[in-house]
Amino acid sequence: MRIEINTERLLARIEALGRIGALPGGGCKRLALSAEDAAGRALVTGWFCDLELDVHTDVIGNCWAIRSGHKDLPPLVMGSHIDTVATGGLYDGVLGVLGGLEVIESVIDAVIETEHPLAVAFFTNEEGARFAPDMMGSGVSQGALDLEEMLAKVGIDGVSVADALDGIGARGREPVSALAPCAYLELHIEQGPVLEAEGTEIGVVTGVQGISWTEFAIAGRSAHAGTTPMALRQDAGAVAAGIAIEARAIARDFGSPQVATVGRMRFAPDIVNVVPEEAVLTVDLRHTDDAVLQAAETRLFDTAEALASDEGCTITRRSLARFEPVSFDPDLVGQIAEGAKRLGLSHRRMPSGAGHDAQMFAPNCPAAMIFVPSKDGISHNIHEYTAPHDLANGVRLLAEVALARAGV
Ligand code: GLV
């Protein structure tokens, strides 16, 4: 069964949500559980309520809205996240949530009853930009992450997840396990250059690569930059710089698809003429093969120890996030490819380089994702953009697969 979606309504909602936390020059900042996130949550749940959906919020702030089906069956869930990184765009996560909402509203407009309930959800702290790990809400809801441990996590601003949830009134009453879908579908922008470069309209996502986030803290001794001979230094900054260079060398030596990123680095006392006494940096390593990812971690950790020891510094490391690669459900992936074919949309199978809530569902229920092109392949950047016809293609395909799966 095919339904008409309302592209104008979808675009208006994306723009309205994008005005919350809007940044000069475009994009937005709605860090998880911030005041901006609270305003975004209020706007989206208001739209859920306008459609008289059954809205539930769980104890880690995941929110989902259900339109009942005519059979007593588990829901088909469409979802993603509405939190952003500090330099976020308008589409990352938002498309999966507002696209799911558009599917449900279009189904209501068409007066269609589905067998399974249809649900749309947004999950707390997908980005991990304020609190690590990322995919926190979906991970807790699917039993991959421990609720109490996550509530105790402290963000980059020193606030705990529990306090931040209460601070914006986002802590609900539902137990986290309440959401047990028959299948999970996530529409997302690609966030990379492949679809645009090929002129392909749809990415049929086969899985998500493994993610390893590590924070290193190095302790040395601060000293005068002019008077301290090089051989007598315990330079924490030099060790951190060496680790950053090693991360790049690992990516180069292992080759694609190995990627490595040092996204944060800070020194103390952070003064031009003082040898740093402390350095803290993060390394993000990703690979589709967990054995290779483990080899990359081992090389990085061993080199970090050696660099610190050569410099007379001490080093500690802690894991901020570690997720194994995930393969999506082959039947659901096939259904997405078939749906794209029926809609006349060009498509290709591809893995996801970014982490997504869908990977948390994959061990528990059939889960899969649809990608649409990102202009210039950029995301986590205020200039992130996907053209309206691409957004609409993605939502049409989401509707096609959701209706086939939910049964009409
Ligand atoms: C989250 O979006 C990530 O992939 O880092």
Ligand code: MN
């Ligand atoms: Mn996202």
Ligand code: MN
């Ligand atoms: Mn993101």
Ligand code: MN
């Ligand atoms: Mn993500």
